[in-house]
Amino acid sequence: MIALFTARVKSLYPKFTMAERKVADYLIMNGDEIEDVTSHELARRLDVGQSTVMRFSKKMGYSMFGEMVADIKSSGDLSTEIQNGDGLFTVMSKVEAKYHELLKSVIRSNREEDLGSAAHLVDAADTIICYGCMESGLLASHLCWSLVGLGKSAYCDADIIQTKRRLRMLDPTRDLVIVVxxxxxxxxxxxxxxxxxxxxxxxxxxxxxxxxxLSRVATSSLRVIEIADRSTPMTSMGVDAGVMLMIDTLIASVYQQDRKKYAASYRGGIVAAFSERRE
Structure with missing residues (x-):
């Protein structure tokens, strides 16, 4: 069973129902030998409802149960697991493979309508506050400067108190908050x-x-993959790359809303921002 799929199951395990945990346990133990099983057949084997199996696959980020089975089968072995005797070029190749797998999972977790909704919110906003805590704060800062590059009035501050003060000055009809x-x-x-x-x-x-x-209170959400396992440096590699993928996709999607407008403002956005801060 591929390491990323197993890590993903373990990350989501506390959020599964008892019936969904039966599905998770079975796939972790038998994923390497899984055949062309249908959701109905798997439900019968585990004595759970077919709806449970379908709900499990959706929680894992798949739009259809068949996609999950195909992904498990095509993943093969533990090829991305870094072993004790691996050379450094092999390590690099395995890290690259893990990034590729995780980025595919991020892409699969987002719908085009979600991207459209997010891009519309950003396009319509005059002022945007970006916020993230600790590591996510660095990603929020990257998002902020990417928005500034588009000519948006965007701000990012690691101080939550200062950010909440700035938030109270926003206009609900024309501003936006983005939380990473x-x-x-x-x-x-x-x-x-x-x-x-x-x-x-x-x-x-x-x-x-x-x-x-966070997703439950949001107007719109873009989905990434978090892996809670921090037992080694390798376990969570690629998570930040998934966030960067969604940030860059968001920026590109906003640009698509009005290419002429954003092409005109892009080159001068960063320069104007620095000029304003020096005054």
Whole structure:
């Protein structure tokens, strides 16, 4: 069974129902030998409802059960697992393979209508506040400067108190808050999200593909893959790359809303921003 799929199951395990955990346990133990099983057949084997099997595959980020089975079968062995005697070029190749697998999972977790909704929110906003805590704060800062490059008035501050003060000055009819949180359940980003909702400000979340407190309060969400296992440096590699993929996709999607407008503002966006800060 591919390591990424197993890690993903373990990350989501606390959020599964008891019946969904039976499906998860079976796939972890028998995924290497899984044949062309249907959702009905798997439900029969495990004595659970077919709806449980379908719901499990959707929580894992697949639009259809067949996609999950095909992905498990094509994944093969533990080829991305870094072994004790691997040379450094082999290590690089395995890290690249893991990135590729995780990025495919991120793409599969997002629908075109979600991208369209997120891009519309950003395109329509005059002022945008970006917020993230700790590692996600660096990603939020990257998003902020990418928006500035498009000519947007965007701000990012690691200080949650200062950010909430700035938030209260926003106009609910023409501004936006974007919260980046890989897990979607940390208290600081969820608190920022709830503060935006309380002020009536539209909220775009970039967070884990599973159901979580941040996605539940967001106006619109873009989905990434968080792997909670931090037992080695290798276990969570690629998670930030998934967030970067969604940030860059968001920027490109906003650009597509009005290519002429954003092409005209792009080159001068960063220069203008620095000029304003020097005054």
């Amino acid at each position: 949180s890989k897990s979607g359940d940390k208290s600081e980003p969820v608190g920022m999200a709830k503060a935006a909702v309380a002020e009536g400000i539209p909220l775009l979340a970039i967070c884990d593909a599973s159901d979580n407190p």
